[in-house]
Amino acid sequence: MSTVSQAAEARVPAVSGGFGSAVRDCLVVARRNLVRMVRIPEVLIFGMIQPVMFVVLFTYVFGGSIQVGGSLSTSAYREFLMAGIFAQTVTFATAGAGAGIAEDMHKGLIDRFRSLPMARGAVLTGRTLADLVQTALTLVVLAGVALLVGWRVHTNAGKVLLGFLLLLLLGYAFSWIGALIGLTVRTPEAATSGGLIWLFPLTFISNAFVDANKMPTFLRHIAEWNPFSTTVQACRELFGNLPPGYRTPDAWPMQHPVLASVLWSLVILVLFRTLAVRKYRKGSA
Amino acid sequence: MPGAIHAEGLVKTFGDVRALDGVDLDVPEGTVLGLLGPNGAGKTTAVRCLTTLLRPDSGHATVAGIDVVKHPNQVRRSIGLSGQFAAVDEYLTGRENLQMVGELYQMKAKAAKARAAELLERFHLADAGDRTAKTYSGGMRRRLDLAAALVVSPPVMFMDEPTTGLDPRNRQELWDVIQELVAGGTTLLLTTQYLEEADHLAHDICVVDHGRVIARGTADELKARTGGERVEVVVHDRAHLASGAEILAAFGKGGQVTTEQHTRRLTVPVTGGAKLLAEVIRELDARGIEIDDIGLRRPTLDDVFLSLTGHRAEEEKKDEAGPEAEDSPKDTKETSK
Numbered sequence: 001m002s003t004v005s006q007a008a009e010a011r012v013p014a015v016s017g018g019f020g021s022a023v024r025d026c027l028v029v030a031r032r033n034l035v036r037m038v039r040i041p042e043v044l045i046f047g048m049i050q051p052v053m054f055v056v057l058f059t060y061v062f063g064g065s066i067q068v069g070g071s072l073s074t075s076a077y078r079e080f081l082m083a084g085i086f087a088q089t090v091t092f093a094t095a096g097a098g099a100g101i102a103e104d105m106h107k108g109l110i111d112r113f114r115s116l117p118m119a120r121g122a123v124l125t126g127r128t129l130a131d132l133v134q135t136a137l138t139l140v141v142l143a144g145v146a147l148l149v150g151w152r153v154h155t156n157a158g159k160v161l162l163g164f165l166l167l168l169l170l171g172y173a174f175s176w177i178g179a180l181i182g183l184t185v186r187t188p189e190a191a192t193s194g195g196l197i198w199l200f201p202l203t204f205i206s207n208a209f210v211d212a213n214k215m216p217t218f219l220r221h222i223a224e225w226n227p228f229s230t231t232v233q234a235c236r237e238l239f240g241n242l243p244p245g246y247r248t249p250d251a252w253p254m255q256h257p258v259l260a261s262v263l264w265s266l267v268i269l270v271l272f273r274t275l276a277v278r279k280y281r282k283g284s285a
Numbered sequence: 286m287p288g289a290i291h292a293e294g295l296v297k298t299f300g301d302v303r304a305l306d307g308v309d310l311d312v313p314e315g316t317v318l319g320l321l322g323p324n325g326a327g328k329t330t331a332v333r334c335l336t337t338l339l340r341p342d343s344g345h346a347t348v349a350g351i352d353v354v355k356h357p358n359q360v361r362r363s364i365g366l367s368g369q370f371a372a373v374d375e376y377l378t379g380r381e382n383l384q385m386v387g388e389l390y391q392m393k394a395k396a397a398k399a400r401a402a403e404l405l406e407r408f409h410l411a412d413a414g415d416r417t418a419k420t421y422s423g424g425m426r427r428r429l430d431l432a433a434a435l436v437v438s439p440p441v442m443f444m445d446e447p448t449t450g451l452d453p454r455n456r457q458e459l460w461d462v463i464q465e466l467v468a469g470g471t472t473l474l475l476t477t478q479y480l481e482e483a484d485h486l487a488h489d490i491c492v493v494d495h496g497r498v499i500a501r502g503t504a505d506e507l508k509a510r511t512g513g514e515r516v517e518v519v520v521h522d523r524a525h526l527a528s529g530a531e532i533l534a535a536f537g538k539g540g541q542v543t544t545e546q547h548t549r550r551l552t553v554p555v556t557g558g559a560k561l562l563a564e565v566i567r568e569l570d571a572r573g574i575e576i577d578d579i580g581l582r583r584p585t586l587d588d589v590f591l592s593l594t595g596h597r598a599e600e601e602k603k604d605e606a607g608p609e610a611e612d613s614p615k616d617t618k619e620t621s622k
């Protein structure tokens with residue numbers, strides 16, 4: 001046995017494990033996924049069209065008919081709405097990560113990666129990091145469109161930046177849910193729909209598009225504790241987008257939305273990262 | 286001392302299917318083992334267990350002396366794998382694919398780049414190296430995948446049907462590459478459906494069927510068990526089948542002459558090669574039996590199966606495949622082969 005393993009050491013570079021090489025593995029995989037993103041720009045472009053459409057539709061179609069706080073004005077709703085659409089957009093990273101990983105499974109690439117001496121979670125981390133870049137690009141475009149249709153912030157740059165960081169953290173956490181879905185289903189198509197269907201109830205039973213204060217009690221409680229709502233609420237506060245006459249609900253996450261948003265995102269991130277990495281390591285066994 | 290690849294009693298089940306049903310293998314360092322078997326025999330499953338992609342239900346296996354279940358990551362540092370279906374990223378170029386694999390083996394970026402260029406050259410992909418793999422033909426993808434398995438010249442290699450889908454020239458060249466590797470001390474486990482390939486490359490052959498090793502030995506040993514060479518004659522006139530069979534029986538080494546009515550084909554096991562063939566032709570001519578075709582046939586995988594199991598591999602699959610099995614992609618492939 002010793003002759004064989006010596007031969008192994010002579011040829012395979014001797015670095016083994018270690019934090020440095022784990023980070024490098026993640027970056028190699030992330031770069032691969034970013035190269036793919038550049039070569040298949042349709043994915044990025046279609047990913048942007050939907051939220052842009054939402055901004056335009058909600059602003060002009062529902063704008064005058066949805067009352068938020070004490071105000072029925074179009075501009076109050078427009079400002080109220082944007083944080084909701086931003087948050088919804090970042091959660092779409094779930095479908096991207098899921099479809100990407102399901103496709104890699106399907107094409108046998110995951111097998112190739114799993115036969116290499118890589119860090120445990122590198123394939124998934126690399127993928128989710130690439131999705132984070134995509135999410136950030138989408139947010140930039142979306143914020144630009146929002147400014148065009150009249151969205152404004154009324155606070156300082158630091159708070160606005162913090163708001164966007166919370167959005168990215170939420171998106172990153174959700175992409176791990178996608179990773180788990182991608183490893184579980186058999187086809188990229190299933191991963192896409194599996195990554196999206198549950199997002200609709202999640203984002204609609206929240207404060208994203210309407211003032212949760214006006215919901216029936218039962219739904220209102222769900223909406224107030226919904227992880228998604230906390231980020232939306234945090235962004236509205238940080239952007240100064242709460243409408244005049246708005247009464248902040250008494251629920252703890254609504255009273256401390258920034259902290260609640262960070263906590264929720266971290267819980268989702270840690271939980272789903274653990275599950276996904278475990279599933280990846282077990283493979284199809 | 287166990288070999289570079291060693292397995293004892295490997296069992297892997299998928300639902301009701303016992304894909305591996307107690308497989309023992311031993312591949313001494315620096316040798317080639319050919320795993321030979323029909324579709325669904327369990328070849329890929331064996332490779333996946335040995336390369337840490339699947340966890341066996343029971344049994345024990347070591348690669349390069351390292352337990353595959355207990356220390357999978359250490360095993361991965363010592364192996365190269367080329368799976369049955371090319372695993373390349375279609376949106377990366379050939380060069381980028383190889384470079385990525387090199388970097389994931391912890392090579393420095395520069396070294397990975399140099400190695401990628403070297404491998405592209407060696408596998409005749411240099412011209413296509415900067416095109417995305419999406420534009421590659423099936424054979425080119427196959428070669429790229431094999432190149433990826435060789436990035437670090439690992440001491441133990443696994444190749445699952447490496448030449449399926451390659452044209453004769455590329456098959457020959459791959460055989461050359463494999464022989465070069467083995468000459469350099471690499472241990473190789475390769476699966477194939479062609480006895481000819483195993484014959485050419487492997488020191489030892491294991492014939493698997495239904496997840497079990499049903500025979501093992503060198504190519505010559507297996508052929509001897511199969512009855513070695515046969516003479517096949519196609520007579521022009523069906524009426525001559527009986528008299529032709531009589532003549533062949535005299536040349537056969539005691540084996541039975543088989544007669545296929547509809548193809549007018551007579552077959553008999555022989556020893557004696559080309560010289561004997563000439564005698565058979567002369568004798569048939571002297572008796573006025575006109576022939577359409579005659580030849581010396583070497584044993585095929587089918588013959589090995591025929592002698593080992595008493596029935597042909599293909600027929601056996603047809604008997605056993607339920608309606609469920611017929612829907613699976615594995616079986617679709619099987620009928621087209």
Ligand SMILES: Nc1ncnc2c1ncn2[C@@H]1O[C@H](COP(=O)(O)OP(=O)(O)OP(=O)(O)O)[C@@H](O)[C@H]1O
Nearest residue numbers: 299302304322323324325326327328329330331615
């Ligand atoms: N992931 C899986 N789930 C269910 N059944 C499986 C799975 N993988 C393999 N099998 C079954 O196990 C058996 C052995 O399959 P395996 O792929 O190892 O055969 P093989 O010898 O490689 O065949 P081929 O020549 O077609 O590649 C088959 O009956 C197959 O249907």
Ligand SMILES: [Mg+2]
Nearest residue numbers: 328329369445
């Ligand atoms: Mg196979």
